[in-house]
Amino acid sequence: MADLSQAxxxxxxxxxxxxxxxxxxRQALEAAGVTVTLASIxxxxxxxxxxxxxxxxxxxxxxxxxxxxxxxxxxLVLPGGVANPDKLRVEAKAVQIVQDFMDEDKIVAAIxxxxxxxxxxxxxxxxRLTGFESIRTDLENAGGxxxxxxxxxxxxxxxxxxxxxxxxFNKAILAALTEELGADEEEExxx
Numbered sequence: 001m002a003d004l005s006q007a008x009x010x011x012x013x014x015x016x017x018x019x020x021x022x023x024x025x026r027q028a029l030e031a032a033g034v035t036v037t038l039a040s041i042x043x044x045x046x047x048x049x050x051x052x053x054x055x056x057x058x059x060x061x062x063x064x065x066x067x068x069x070x071x072x073x074x075x076l077v078l079p080g081g082v083a084n085p086d087k088l089r090v091e092a093k094a095v096q097i098v099q100d101f102m103d104e105d106k107i108v109a110a111i112x113x114x115x116x117x118x119x120x121x122x123x124x125x126x127x128r129l130t131g132f133e134s135i136r137t138d139l140e141n142a143g144g145x146x147x148x149x150x151x152x153x154x155x156x157x158x159x160x161x162x163x164x165x166x167x168x169f170n171k172a173i174l175a176a177l178t179e180e181l182g183a184d185e186e187e188e189x190x191x
Contacts, residue, residue: 004174007035008075011036012040014087014088016084017079018049020163023057025111026077037062038059038062039063039065045058048081049081070104075109078098085115086113088117098123099121102121105156107156124143128144128152129154150168
Protein backbone atom coordinates (compact mmCIF):
# COMPACT_ATOMS: atom_id res chain seq x y z
CA MET A 1 0.00 0.00 0.00
CA ALA A 2 1.23 3.47 -0.85
CA ASP A 3 2.49 5.77 1.86
CA LEU A 4 -0.08 8.58 1.78
CA SER A 5 2.13 10.77 3.94
CA GLN A 6 3.79 11.68 0.64
CA ALA A 7 0.49 12.75 -0.97
CA UNK A 8 -0.28 16.42 -1.47
CA UNK A 9 -3.82 17.59 -2.15
CA UNK A 10 -5.02 21.04 -3.12
CA UNK A 11 -8.53 22.20 -2.21
CA UNK A 12 -10.08 25.25 -3.88
CA UNK A 13 -12.88 27.11 -2.11
CA UNK A 14 -14.41 30.56 -1.75
CA UNK A 15 -17.13 32.17 0.34
CA UNK A 16 -20.25 30.03 0.37
CA UNK A 17 -18.60 26.60 0.52
CA UNK A 18 -20.67 23.84 2.13
CA UNK A 19 -18.78 23.24 5.38
CA UNK A 20 -19.12 19.46 5.54
CA UNK A 21 -17.92 19.18 1.93
CA UNK A 22 -14.67 20.95 2.80
CA UNK A 23 -14.01 19.89 6.39
CA UNK A 24 -14.94 16.19 6.19
CA UNK A 25 -12.83 15.36 3.11
CA ARG A 26 -9.94 17.42 4.49
CA GLN A 27 -10.18 15.59 7.83
CA ALA A 28 -10.30 12.16 6.13
CA LEU A 29 -7.29 13.02 3.97
CA GLU A 30 -5.27 14.40 6.88
CA ALA A 31 -6.16 11.36 9.02
CA ALA A 32 -4.60 9.20 6.27
CA GLY A 33 -1.42 11.30 6.42
CA VAL A 34 -2.10 13.44 3.35
CA THR A 35 -0.93 17.06 3.32
CA VAL A 36 -3.89 19.29 2.36
CA THR A 37 -3.52 22.90 1.20
CA LEU A 38 -6.51 25.23 0.87
CA ALA A 39 -6.39 27.96 -1.78
CA SER A 40 -8.88 30.76 -2.39
CA ILE A 41 -9.25 34.11 -4.09
CA UNK A 42 -7.66 35.91 -1.10
CA UNK A 43 -6.02 34.75 2.12
CA UNK A 44 -8.84 36.20 4.23
CA UNK A 45 -11.03 33.62 6.01
CA UNK A 46 -13.78 32.28 3.76
CA UNK A 47 -17.35 31.83 4.97
CA UNK A 48 -18.78 28.34 5.14
CA UNK A 49 -22.46 27.57 4.89
CA UNK A 50 -24.71 24.82 6.20
CA UNK A 51 -27.22 23.66 3.57
CA UNK A 52 -26.50 26.87 1.60
CA UNK A 53 -28.72 28.82 4.01
CA UNK A 54 -27.05 29.26 7.38
CA UNK A 55 -23.61 30.68 7.98
CA UNK A 56 -21.30 28.17 9.60
CA UNK A 57 -17.56 27.87 10.26
CA UNK A 58 -14.98 29.78 8.30
CA UNK A 59 -11.78 28.38 6.85
CA UNK A 60 -8.51 30.26 6.41
CA UNK A 61 -6.80 29.64 3.08
CA UNK A 62 -3.11 28.71 3.00
CA UNK A 63 -2.58 30.24 -0.45
CA UNK A 64 -4.23 32.50 -2.99
CA UNK A 65 -5.13 31.12 -6.42
CA UNK A 66 -2.20 33.05 -7.90
CA UNK A 67 0.23 31.26 -5.57
CA UNK A 68 -0.82 27.75 -6.65
CA UNK A 69 1.74 25.63 -8.49
CA UNK A 70 -0.13 22.63 -9.94
CA UNK A 71 3.06 20.55 -10.07
CA UNK A 72 3.20 20.66 -6.26
CA UNK A 73 0.05 18.51 -5.90
CA UNK A 74 -1.17 15.00 -6.63
CA UNK A 75 -4.89 15.80 -6.53
CA LEU A 76 -7.45 18.59 -6.52
CA VAL A 77 -10.57 18.49 -4.32
CA LEU A 78 -13.46 20.86 -5.01
CA PRO A 79 -16.11 21.21 -2.27
CA GLY A 80 -19.57 22.40 -3.23
CA GLY A 81 -22.11 24.80 -1.91
CA VAL A 82 -24.02 26.97 -4.39
CA ALA A 83 -22.07 30.23 -4.03
CA ASN A 84 -18.57 28.70 -3.77
CA PRO A 85 -18.18 27.25 -7.30
CA ASP A 86 -20.19 30.14 -8.72
CA LYS A 87 -17.57 32.56 -7.34
CA LEU A 88 -14.67 30.39 -8.49
CA ARG A 89 -15.90 29.83 -12.04
CA VAL A 90 -15.57 33.53 -12.83
CA GLU A 91 -11.95 33.52 -11.60
CA ALA A 92 -9.72 32.80 -14.60
CA LYS A 93 -6.97 31.40 -12.36
CA ALA A 94 -9.35 28.89 -10.70
CA VAL A 95 -10.56 27.72 -14.11
CA GLN A 96 -6.94 27.41 -15.30
CA ILE A 97 -5.99 25.35 -12.24
CA VAL A 98 -8.80 22.89 -12.98
CA GLN A 99 -7.77 22.69 -16.64
CA ASP A 100 -4.13 22.11 -15.68
CA PHE A 101 -4.99 19.28 -13.25
CA MET A 102 -7.13 17.61 -15.91
CA ASP A 103 -4.56 18.17 -18.68
CA GLU A 104 -1.90 16.54 -16.50
CA ASP A 105 -4.27 13.62 -15.74
CA LYS A 106 -4.08 14.32 -12.01
CA ILE A 107 -6.90 13.30 -9.66
CA VAL A 108 -9.76 15.82 -9.62
CA ALA A 109 -12.61 15.26 -7.15
CA ALA A 110 -15.72 17.49 -7.12
CA ILE A 111 -18.87 17.19 -5.01
CA UNK A 112 -22.36 18.69 -5.13
CA UNK A 113 -22.31 22.02 -7.05
CA UNK A 114 -18.52 21.96 -7.60
CA UNK A 115 -18.80 20.25 -11.02
CA UNK A 116 -20.02 23.65 -12.27
CA UNK A 117 -16.34 24.60 -12.14
CA UNK A 118 -15.50 21.54 -14.26
CA UNK A 119 -18.09 22.64 -16.84
CA UNK A 120 -16.64 26.17 -16.86
CA UNK A 121 -13.16 24.71 -17.41
CA UNK A 122 -14.55 22.72 -20.37
CA UNK A 123 -13.07 19.43 -19.12
CA UNK A 124 -16.10 17.11 -18.94
CA UNK A 125 -16.99 16.53 -22.58
CA UNK A 126 -17.37 12.76 -22.97
CA UNK A 127 -16.75 12.11 -19.26
CA ARG A 128 -19.09 10.16 -16.95
CA LEU A 129 -19.92 12.12 -13.79
CA THR A 130 -22.54 13.23 -11.30
CA GLY A 131 -23.41 16.34 -9.33
CA PHE A 132 -26.22 17.98 -7.41
CA GLU A 133 -29.53 17.48 -9.21
CA SER A 134 -30.00 21.17 -10.04
CA ILE A 135 -26.76 21.36 -12.06
CA ARG A 136 -27.10 18.10 -14.03
CA THR A 137 -28.52 19.83 -17.11
CA ASP A 138 -25.51 22.18 -17.09
CA LEU A 139 -23.21 19.16 -16.93
CA GLU A 140 -25.04 17.47 -19.80
CA ASN A 141 -24.87 20.68 -21.83
CA ALA A 142 -21.11 20.68 -21.24
CA GLY A 143 -20.95 17.21 -22.82
CA GLY A 144 -20.90 15.05 -19.74
CA UNK A 145 -22.64 11.70 -19.37
CA UNK A 146 -24.51 12.46 -16.15
CA UNK A 147 -25.69 9.70 -13.81
CA UNK A 148 -27.38 9.64 -10.41
CA UNK A 149 -24.91 7.69 -8.23
CA UNK A 150 -23.28 8.50 -4.89
CA UNK A 151 -19.81 8.47 -6.38
CA UNK A 152 -18.64 8.22 -9.98
CA UNK A 153 -15.04 7.48 -10.88
CA UNK A 154 -14.11 8.09 -14.53
CA UNK A 155 -10.34 7.63 -14.81
CA UNK A 156 -8.88 10.60 -12.86
CA UNK A 157 -12.25 12.32 -12.30
CA UNK A 158 -14.23 11.63 -9.11
CA UNK A 159 -17.66 13.21 -8.54
CA UNK A 160 -20.44 12.94 -5.97
CA UNK A 161 -23.92 14.46 -5.59
CA UNK A 162 -24.42 15.78 -2.06
CA UNK A 163 -23.25 15.74 1.57
CA UNK A 164 -24.79 12.28 2.17
CA UNK A 165 -22.27 10.95 -0.37
CA UNK A 166 -19.20 12.23 1.51
CA UNK A 167 -18.15 8.81 2.93
CA UNK A 168 -18.11 7.27 -0.58
CA PHE A 169 -16.46 10.41 -2.00
CA ASN A 170 -13.69 10.29 0.63
CA LYS A 171 -13.14 6.57 0.08
CA ALA A 172 -12.82 7.09 -3.69
CA ILE A 173 -10.29 9.92 -3.26
CA LEU A 174 -8.17 7.88 -0.86
CA ALA A 175 -8.31 4.85 -3.18
CA ALA A 176 -7.25 6.98 -6.16
CA LEU A 177 -4.34 8.49 -4.21
CA THR A 178 -3.28 5.03 -3.03
CA GLU A 179 -3.36 3.73 -6.60
CA GLU A 180 -1.57 6.79 -8.01
CA LEU A 181 1.19 6.84 -5.40
CA GLY A 182 1.53 3.06 -5.52
CA ALA A 183 2.06 3.28 -9.28
CA ASP A 184 4.67 6.02 -8.77
CA GLU A 185 6.50 3.87 -6.20
CA GLU A 186 6.54 0.90 -8.61
CA GLU A 187 7.98 3.08 -11.39
CA GLU A 188 10.73 4.32 -9.05
CA UNK A 189 11.61 0.74 -8.02
CA UNK A 190 11.86 -0.34 -11.65
CA UNK A 191 14.16 2.57 -12.56
